[in-house]
Amino acid sequence: MKKTILIIVILVIAVGATVGIYQWRESRSENKEIISSFNFSSYRVYFNSKYGFSLEYPKDWYVVDKPEFNTVFFSSKEEKLPMGGVPLGARIELNIIQNPEGLEPKECIEKNYLQNLKQEIIKEEKITIGGRKAIKVTVAPRTGPVKEGPPVIVCLAMNDYIIQINYTGRDTGLKSGYFGNLKNLEHFLSSFKFD
Numbered sequence: 001m002k003k004t005i006l007i008i009v010i011l012v013i014a015v016g017a018t019v020g021i022y023q024w025r026e027s028r029s030e031n032k033e034i035i036s037s038f039n040f041s042s043y044r045v046y047f048n049s050k051y052g053f054s055l056e057y058p059k060d061w062y063v064v065d066k067p068e069f070n071t072v073f074f075s076s077k078e079e080k081l082p083m084g085g086v087p088l089g090a091r092i093e094l095n096i097i098q099n100p101e102g103l104e105p106k107e108c109i110e111k112n113y114l115q116n117l118k119q120e121i122i123k124e125e126k127i128t129i130g131g132r133k134a135i136k137v138t139v140a141p142r143t144g145p146v147k148e149g150p151p152v153i154v155c156l157a158m159n160d161y162i163i164q165i166n167y168t169g170r171d172t173g174l175k176s177g178y179f180g181n182l183k184n185l186e187h188f189l190s191s192f193k194f195d
Contacts, residue, residue, distance in 0.1 A: 041059075042058060042059055042060075043056040043057060043058060043059055043187065043191070044056065044057060044058075044059045046063065046072070046074075048072075051096060051158075051161070051163075052194060052195035053130065053163075053192060053193060053194050053195070054191075054192075054193050055188055055191050055192045055193070056187060056188065056191035057074045057092070057184070057188055058074075058076075058184050058187075060076075061074050061075060061076055061184075062074070062075045062076075062077070063075075069095075070095060070096035070097070071093060071094065071095050071096075072093075072094045073091055073092070073093050073094075074091060074092040074093075074094070074188070075090070075091040075092075076090040076091065076169075076181060077090075090167075090168075090169030090178055090181035090184070091167070091168060091169065092165060092166070092167050092184070092185060092188055093165070093166040093167075093168075094163065094164075094165050095163070095164040095165075095166070096161055096162075096163060096164075097161060097162045097163075097164055098160065098161050099157060099158075099160055099161050099162045100160065102157075103157065103162065104157060105133075105134055105135040105155035105156055105157050105162065106124075106135050106137075106155070108155045108157070108162045108164060109135065109137055109153050109155050109164070119139040119140050119151070120139060120140050121137045121138070121139055122138050122139060122140050122150065123137065123138040124136070124137045124138075125137075127154070127189070129154070129156050129189055129192045130192040130193050130194045131194070132156050132158075132194070133156065134154055134155060134156035135154070135155055135156075136152065136153070136154045136189075137152070137153050137154075138150050138151070138152050138153075139151050139152075139153065148168060148169065148178065149168070149169050149178030149179060151166060151167065151168045152166070152167040152168075152185060153165070153166050153167075154166075154167075154189065165188075165189070167182075167185045169181055
């Protein structure tokens with residue numbers, strides 16, 4: 001009788017171990033599929049040595065650096081407006097704004113963006129970028145002949161300056177337009193690193 005119980009216990013342990021090993025192997029192969037489905041090579045790194053940060057942007061996007069304005073544009077299209085040279089298409093605009101008054105991120109958005117354009121906030125989120133507190137707001141889109149998605153503004157306060165990131169886009173129905181590029185904004189924000 002004792003031998004029978006011992007054999008049953010050994011069989012239960014062996015079956016349990018076999019099932020456990022099988023499930024572990026399956027979970028590893030699922031993780032490999034998830035990792036391999038994300039194409040890390042589809043991004044380039046932008047590094048700003050003056051302010052000590054880096055981020056990733058889509059490798060097929062264009063970078064227009066305007067150091068005289070402390071602004072960098074990341075755009076899905078190379079064409080630019082003739083007057084100011086602002087890129088068309090979906091774009092992420094990164095501004096470094098001096099902050100001698102010590103404004104908080106929301107105050108910065110209200111002063112530097114909403115005051116001028118008279119747009120209302122339709123969504124507000126507290127987020128973290130590169131380990132630092134930030135605010136992300138979506139504002140009502142401008143009305144007019146050009147279809148444009150609702151602008152997204154992100155601000156984070158540093159010691160004596162603010163990093164403001166604006167996301168806008170035209171061609172709202174196209175995959176390469178506003179809605180098709182929201183994932184690029186999320187990757188842009190999540191890849192932000194400070195030295």
